[in-house]
Amino acid sequence: MLRIHFTGLDLARVRIAARPDALWESILSFHRLRDKQGASIYGRWRCETRTRLNGETRLLASLVPPRGYFPDFLTPPEGVLGVEPAIEALREIPAHRLNRDLSQLAGMRTRPGWVHALGDGDTGSLSRLIGALRSYHRAAIAPYWPHIRAQIEADRAARGRALLDGGADRLLNSLPQMIRWRSPVLETDYPVDRDLYLGGRGLLLLPSFFCRRTPVTFHDRDLTPTLVYPVQHGTESVPGAPVHAYTGDVCSLGKLVGHTRSVVLQTIGAGCTTGELARRVGVSAASASQHASVLRDAGLVVTLRHGNAVLHTLTPLGAALLRGGAAAVPALSETVRS
Incomplete structure (x- = not known):
C-alpha cells in the first residue's frame, strides 16, 4: 500500500494535470503491450501497434521491466507539453541523474552494454534511447492520441467538478476506488508498502489512459509528488474504433x-x-x-x-x-x- 501524507498546505496545492503526458502514456502503454489483460480495452490496440513496431521493444525492455521499477528520468514533467518537449528535456538530464536512476535496476536484471554507457553519460546511447522512444510513441501513441486525450479530458472534467463542488476533500474522495481518502492520508493499492510525505509541496494528479489497476508514482521522493492513476474506461474509448x-x-x-x-x-x-x-x-x-x-x-x-x-x-x-x-x-x- 502507498500512503500519501498531507498537511493543510498540501491540500491547498492539490492540482490536476492540464493535459495527458506523452511519455507517461508511452511507458505505461509498453506495459500494456506485453501483458494480456484488459483485452476489451487494449486488445485491438495491441494488434495494430505490433504491426508498426520495428525493434523498439527490445531496446525499451532493457529499461522497462514487465512490472516494478523503471527509471524516473523516462517521464520528465515536460511530457504534458508533448513528446518533443519531453525528449528535449530528456537530452538535458545530467549523467549523474541517469546513473543514479539506472542503479536502481542493477539488482533486478543484467544490463546490456549500451545501458551501462548511458549511465556513464554516453551521448550515443542517449540518442539511441531517444530514437527508440520517439519511434515507439509514433507507432503506439500518436495514432490514438485523440481518443486518449478525450478519455483523459472526461476524467479531468469529473475531477474538476468534484473540486468545485466540495474542494480538495471532495476531489480526493472522487478518485477511483483503489484510492481511498482518509484525511489526512491518501491510501492506494500499490505493489510495495511505502509512505510519501508531501511536506507542503502538494500533489499533482495525472489521469492516464494506459495506467491499469494500481496508480504509479516516482521512486525519487525529491521529485514533484505525482500520482498517476487509471481513468475509467467505457466501450466508446477502446482504441481501434x-x-x-x-x-x-x-x-x-x-x-x-x-x-x-x-x-x-x-x-x-x-x-x-x-x-x-x-x-x-x-x-x-x-x-x-x-x-x-x-x-x-x-x-x-x-x-x-x-x-x-x-x-x-x-x-x-x-x-x-x-x-x-x-x-x-x-x-x-x-x-x-x-
Whole structure:
C-alpha cells in the first residue's frame, strides 16, 4: 500500500494535470503491450501497434521491466507539453541523474552494454534511447492520441467538478476506488508498502489512459509528488474504433446532426450531467440521454460516471466540430510508420 501524507498546505496545492503526458502514456502503454489483460480495452490496440513496431521493444525492455521499477528520468514533467518537449528535456538530464536512476535496476536484471554507457553519460546511447522512444510513441501513441486525450479530458472534467463542488476533500474522495481518502492520508493499492510525505509541496494528479489497476508514482521522493492513476474506461474509448473527420463550417452543424442535437452538442461544452443537459436544452432526461448516446457513438462525446450521475464531455473531434472544423483526425486503424 502507498500512503500519501498531507498537511493543510498540501491540500491547498492539490492540482490536476492540464493535459495527458506523452511519455507517461508511452511507458505505461509498453506495459500494456506485453501483458494480456484488459483485452476489451487494449486488445485491438495491441494488434495494430505490433504491426508498426520495428525493434523498439527490445531496446525499451532493457529499461522497462514487465512490472516494478523503471527509471524516473523516462517521464520528465515536460511530457504534458508533448513528446518533443519531453525528449528535449530528456537530452538535458545530467549523467549523474541517469546513473543514479539506472542503479536502481542493477539488482533486478543484467544490463546490456549500451545501458551501462548511458549511465556513464554516453551521448550515443542517449540518442539511441531517444530514437527508440520517439519511434515507439509514433507507432503506439500518436495514432490514438485523440481518443486518449478525450478519455483523459472526461476524467479531468469529473475531477474538476468534484473540486468545485466540495474542494480538495471532495476531489480526493472522487478518485477511483483503489484510492481511498482518509484525511489526512491518501491510501492506494500499490505493489510495495511505502509512505510519501508531501511536506507542503502538494500533489499533482495525472489521469492516464494506459495506467491499469494500481496508480504509479516516482521512486525519487525529491521529485514533484505525482500520482498517476487509471481513468475509467467505457466501450466508446477502446482504441481501434473508427474516427471520422468533419471539415464543414459551424453554420452547417444543424444540417449535419439536426437542430436539437447540435444544441445538445453545444450545451455539453466543457461538461454537464444528463439532468443538466435536459434542463438547459428543454427536453426530457430520456431524450437528453438518447441524444448524448448518439453523439457518443459518433465519437463526438465521452460519457463518464460521476457519483450517482453521468458526466458528458466533448472529445477533441466534437470540439473541432463546434469550432467549425479542424485538421483531419486520423482513423485509429490507419498505419503510421517511422
